[in-house]
Amino acid sequence: MYLKRLSLINFKNIGQEEFPLTPGINCFVGDNGAGKTNFIDAIHYLSMCKSAFSMTDTQSVRHGEEFFLLEGSYERSDGRGEQIVCSFARRGGKTLKRNGKEYDRLSDHVGLVPVVIVSPADTALVSDAADERRRYLNGCISQLDRGYLSAVMRYNAVLSERNRYLKVGSDEDMLSIYDRQLAEHGQAIYEKRKAFAERLQPLVGEYYALLSGRREQVELTYRSELAEAPFTELLQRARQRDLANQFTTAGIHRDDLVLRIDGYPLRKYGSQGQQKSFLVALKLAQYRIVGADKGEKPILLLDDLFDKLDMGRVEQLIKLVSGEEFGQIVITDCNKVRLETILGRQGGNYRLYVVANGEIAK
Numbered sequence: 001m002y003l004k005r006l007s008l009i010n011f012k013n014i015g016q017e018e019f020p021l022t023p024g025i026n027c028f029v030g031d032n033g034a035g036k037t038n039f040i041d042a043i044h045y046l047s048m049c050k051s052a053f054s055m056t057d058t059q060s061v062r063h064g065e066e067f068f069l070l071e072g073s074y075e076r077s078d079g080r081g082e083q084i085v086c087s088f089a090r091r092g093g094k095t096l097k098r099n100g101k102e103y104d105r106l107s108d109h110v111g112l113v114p115v116v117i118v119s120p121a122d123t124a125l126v127s128d129a130a131d132e133r134r135r136y137l138n139g140c141i142s143q144l145d146r147g148y149l150s151a152v153m154r155y156n157a158v159l160s161e162r163n164r165y166l167k168v169g170s171d172e173d174m175l176s177i178y179d180r181q182l183a184e185h186g187q188a189i190y191e192k193r194k195a196f197a198e199r200l201q202p203l204v205g206e207y208y209a210l211l212s213g214r215r216e217q218v219e220l221t222y223r224s225e226l227a228e229a230p231f232t233e234l235l236q237r238a239r240q241r242d243l244a245n246q247f248t249t250a251g252i253h254r255d256d257l258v259l260r261i262d263g264y265p266l267r268k269y270g271s272q273g274q275q276k277s278f279l280v281a282l283k284l285a286q287y288r289i290v291g292a293d294k295g296e297k298p299i300l301l302l303d304d305l306f307d308k309l310d311m312g313r314v315e316q317l318i319k320l321v322s323g324e325e326f327g328q329i330v331i332t333d334c335n336k337v338r339l340e341t342i343l344g345r346q347g348g349n350y351r352l353y354v355v356a357n358g359e360i361a362k
């Protein structure tokens with residue numbers, strides 16, 4: 001699946017733009033603050049119904065305007081077309097249409113146009129607390145599995161209720177009801193996270209080796225208390241502790257992904273370039289899994305390509321993503337000459353858009 005044509009109105013610093021894209025490599029170049037990332041974010045919106053960067057939709061409406069509108073025309077691998085329109089109005093909220101028909105629920109759209117993004121904001125996956133990594137896992141798995149997202153939402157709802165109850169009550173029967181519900185959704189989430197992480201593991205190692213020239217070895221492992229015992233048993237064991245603490249102390253809301261380099265924690269011992277390489281390897285691994293499961297190659301968004309990577313690793317990355325396994329690529333970089341030099345060495349088949357003040361130079 002690739003994006004053939006993109007149209008934007010009032011999206012961040014972009015007033016109005018419409019242009020075609022190639023099925024191969026598309027590059028947005030321009031100075032800092034020009035609006036390159038905003039084009040990438042628009043593509044992300046059309047797939048995930050939300051920004052990859054801004055917390056709220058309102059932040060994506062151009063200052064002084066009332067709404068934004070994004071439209072993408074896609075071509076599937078079998079030649080069929082898809083027309084996706086995402087709009088948001090400060091007063092009217094968000095709507096999403098596929099081929100003219102509005103979705104009842106935005107979540108029904110997630111996964112139709114698979115997308116994987118690599119951006120400087122990924123560093124939060126290494127530096128921040130475990131909830132950032134759980135959010136990442138949730139985002140990946142929900143592109144592949146509709147039931148997963150609703151299981152997570154139900155789990156979180158029961159968890160909040162149980163935590164509220166623990167502050168006011170201690171009835172064993174009541175807690176057992178919550179436990180049964182938590183265990184039902186939590187166990188299913190655990191199994192899916194475990195299976196996904198097991199698929200990621202070898203691919204992350206493989207891609208990291210390719211990017212780094214096999215200089216270091218990296219590992220990714222999924223850590224969950226549910227690996228020790230079934231969830232119902234964990235909840236039973238934690239009951240007295242939960243009553244004392246007045247919140248739920250065991251469960252998949254404490255899961256984490258453990259990232260290591262040469263056996264040591266990546267956050268403490270990895271250099272910035274090594275951490276970035278790990279994150280790129282992780283995203284490429286995700287790309288492979290999503291592509292295999294969907295039967296459509298995702299769109300790969302590489303925001304700020306040279307962020308923390310040396311020339312050798314960037315060149316390796318471009319070589320990798322120019323291969324058969326990958327489909328449409330969208331790259332942003334502030335240095336046109338540097339980018340063109342590398343792309344030239346890889347065959348020179350790409351389209352370049354020069355961005356200034358939210359506009360593409362014609």
Ligand SMILES: Nc1ncnc2c1ncn2[C@@H]1O[C@H](COP(=O)(O)OP(=O)(O)OP(=O)(O)O)[C@@H](O)[C@H]1O
Nearest residue numbers: 012013032033034035036037038059060061062063
């Ligand atoms: N809602 C908005 N309305 C108007 N302008 C906005 C809005 N949100 C962000 N911007 C502007 O968009 C610009 C940032 O664009 P973007 O992040 O795409 O830059 P970039 O070209 O990727 O830059 P860099 O090379 O620094 O990463 C900034 O000038 C910012 O002020």
